[in-house]
Amino acid sequence: METNRRLIFHIDVNSAYLSWEAVYRLQHGAPIDLRDIPSAVGGDATTRHGIILAKSIPAKAYKVLTGETLYSARLKCPELLVVPPRYQLYIQCSRALVSLLKEYSPAIQRFSIDEVFLDYTLMEPIYGDPIEAAHSIKERVKKELGFTVNIGVSSNKLLAKMASDFKKPDRVHTLFKNEIQEKMWPLPVEDLFMVGRATTSKLHKKGIFTIGDLAKVDPQSLYGWFKSHGHLIWELANGIEDSPIREGSPIKGLGNSATLPFDVEDRKTGHRALLSLTETVAMRLRDMGKSAGLLSISMKDRDFISRSRQRKLDVPTHSTKILYRTACCLFDELWKGKPLRHLGIRASRLQDDSQYQLSIFETGLEEQRALDKAIDEIRSRYGSDSIIRSCFLYSGLNPMMGGVLREEEYPMMSSIL
DNA sequence: TCTGGGGTCCTAGGACCC
């Protein structure tokens, strides 16, 4: 057993967006460190994006929560300093972290913009004791990149991740199998990875409040209550998890969605917002050399009721025009006239675009491809607002809504870590 | 000016085919 024990690190940037923002500002002459005062990175409330994305530790002391509205956060902490997000900066910081970590092991899995798994198993003979190595990584990140991380060390990804969540910031923690009972079981059940709001409330109703409670429940009953998810969380509560470090798996779908600056009350404006989202999604598809075989749209009305509708595409495509036309059909079938707050579009069943299929029903496909390509080139050279559709002028809508994480599109993790 | 945006996976019901 001991001979094939793995050694896994989970590296987690402390208050990532806020730390990165703080470092950048210090480097550019800011007199104060955002990490030392109650501060947060947050969206713009005037365009209805007003939530907390990341907070400093002093803000946390005021019980400011990630995901809550700026309004609510300011009630708790009137002096809270809120700064807008700069995603391109965060992507650069994330990249710098990964390239430093690659010096310690070639087996690295990027889990999100601010979390990385590192397999140290084969590196132990070279770099020595894992705890010392983790400390040295942590110190180098602090010294060379200016921000702090927590590192969890264990024999699998789940336990390493749980360990990195212990006391913060700037710490190394271990959580080996023989420490589960002492370090993990007393924690509230909602602290377990994959136990979210819905599961927590059901577990509470069954008298299960700690991870230890969950670990000791008969797995058969959990299966009865939660199906496969029940089996999964029972295993996680017992520290059972053996997924490998996966370096880059192919992306399965991509989408963009946005809360609109105003409620959409007419079909035409709805279509226009969809066009804006489609421009972004289609450009990302083309950028990756993929076509979509399935298109979905989603909407959220002013009462926050969500609905969605999807359609398989007879011929997979990345054409802005065809995707937009399909999105409009779906919109018309789905929308019942209630004012809309949010719209989204998502392309999935991706396939390589290398030999694309011609449809007998679609004429002018070659011309469309050429046009899309020309527009992409202009936008990548002169910026995404260098060429826009006239219908967005004075519309109050951004001509290309949604974030564009070009090149660095790392796949997110799932229930299998 | 209360409630973001990007993902993955699972389930359930109906259609359809043999």
Add this chain to the structure above:
DNA sequence: TCTGGGGTCCTAGGACCC
């Protein structure tokens, strides 16, 4: 004529993650 059953595909919705 009183209700097969297995398989696959499609769609809608919900759970979870950061």
